Amino acid sequence: MAFFNWKIMDAGKWRGHIALLSANVIWGINTPISKTIMPGYLPAGALNYFRLVGACLAFWLVSLFCKREKVSKRDLWLLFWAAFFGVMFNQILFLRGLAMTAPIDAAIVATTAPIITMIVSAMYLKEPITWTKVIGVVVGMSGAILLISSSHHGVAGESNMWGNLLCLISCFSFAIYLTVFKDLISRYSPVTIMKWLFLYGTIACFPVLYKDIVSVDYASLVPDAWWRIGYVVLFATFLSYLLVPIGQKNLRPTTLSMYNYVQPLVASFVAVLIGLDTFGLVKGIAGVLVFSGVYIVTQSKSRAQVLAEKSGTKK
Numbered sequence: 001m002a003f004f005n006w007k008i009m010d011a012g013k014w015r016g017h018i019a020l021l022s023a024n025v026i027w028g029i030n031t032p033i034s035k036t037i038m039p040g041y042l043p044a045g046a047l048n049y050f051r052l053v054g055a056c057l058a059f060w061l062v063s064l065f066c067k068r069e070k071v072s073k074r075d076l077w078l079l080f081w082a083a084f085f086g087v088m089f090n091q092i093l094f095l096r097g098l099a100m101t102a103p104i105d106a107a108i109v110a111t112t113a114p115i116i117t118m119i120v121s122a123m124y125l126k127e128p129i130t131w132t133k134v135i136g137v138v139v140g141m142s143g144a145i146l147l148i149s150s151s152h153h154g155v156a157g158e159s160n161m162w163g164n165l166l167c168l169i170s171c172f173s174f175a176i177y178l179t180v181f182k183d184l185i186s187r188y189s190p191v192t193i194m195k196w197l198f199l200y201g202t203i204a205c206f207p208v209l210y211k212d213i214v215s216v217d218y219a220s221l222v223p224d225a226w227w228r229i230g231y232v233v234l235f236a237t238f239l240s241y242l243l244v245p246i247g248q249k250n251l252r253p254t255t256l257s258m259y260n261y262v263q264p265l266v267a268s269f270v271a272v273l274i275g276l277d278t279f280g281l282v283k284g285i286a287g288v289l290v291f292s293g294v295y296i297v298t299q300s301k302s303r304a305q306v307l308a309e310k311s312g313t314k315k
Contacts, residue, residue, distance in 0.1 A: 027236060
């Protein structure tokens with residue numbers, strides 16, 4: 001399997017593996033850190049806007065030192081909708097959900113993203129739905145359903161059904177971004193794509209998040225809160241969104257999906273380590289089901305492979 005075939009990998013694949021591993025470790029750590037910020041220091045909307053503004057400024061600053069790319073008017077319009085699904089809608093829902101539920105729950109729900117992406121790809125890109133995919137989807141989604149159905153507590157920091165559902169919907173939003181705008185993303189560099197996505201997000205989300213933004217007493221924020229906010233903005237947003245396209249360029253989609261395993265593992269370790277959460281039997285079973293489903297789905301054949309086999313060409 002290519003994922004473990006380290007000896008024959010070229011430099012490009014090494015860069016892709018390192019970039020994706022780094023991004024998912026960053027996101028895994030981000031889950032419990034964001035949870036310690038909300039709602040004690042900031043409401044979810046304010047933290048989300050910090051991410052948008054901070055990443056927007058960082059990407060535009062970096063773009064000054066990169067080769068300038070001309071973006072067509074049509075693509076600027078498409079980039080707005082890419083920003084809606086990939087940055088605005090996705091992040092707002094995830095942070096709202098995370099503010100309501102436990103960090104381990106949010107991390108496990110996030111691992112359904114590859115499964116959801118497979119379903120959206122079948123509908124939009126006409127990728128074949130094989131028995132392997134069906135079994136993987138059933139196994140993985142049963143884990144997500146088990147997690148959501150068992151989340152009946154309403155206390156912040158504990159499992160919450162509505163919080164988990166918001167995190168799940170955010171995965172659908174990101175799946176649409178990855179699938180529908182795949183060709184658009186491949187036409188430009190990561191910095192060019194992200195500077196426009198986060199600019200649109202910063203402008204469009206201000207009216208929606210205004211109440212949360214002005215409700216914060218910024219003068220009372222302690223240094224401990226600022227370094228956590230800094231991690232969310234600079235690492236979990238700017239750096240991670242810069243790393244992912246490197247992986248997309250150098251690795252196959254199935255390998256990309258496998259790295260989602262890293263997030264809940266890291267999030268669980270950090271959350272338990274700092275005493276923010278516990279890992280019970282139900283979460284363990286749900287996690288195993290989700291991980292198993294993702295792995296099974298990623299082993300299914302792509303449309304290109306199926307067409308190649310039908311034509312008698314080795315792929």
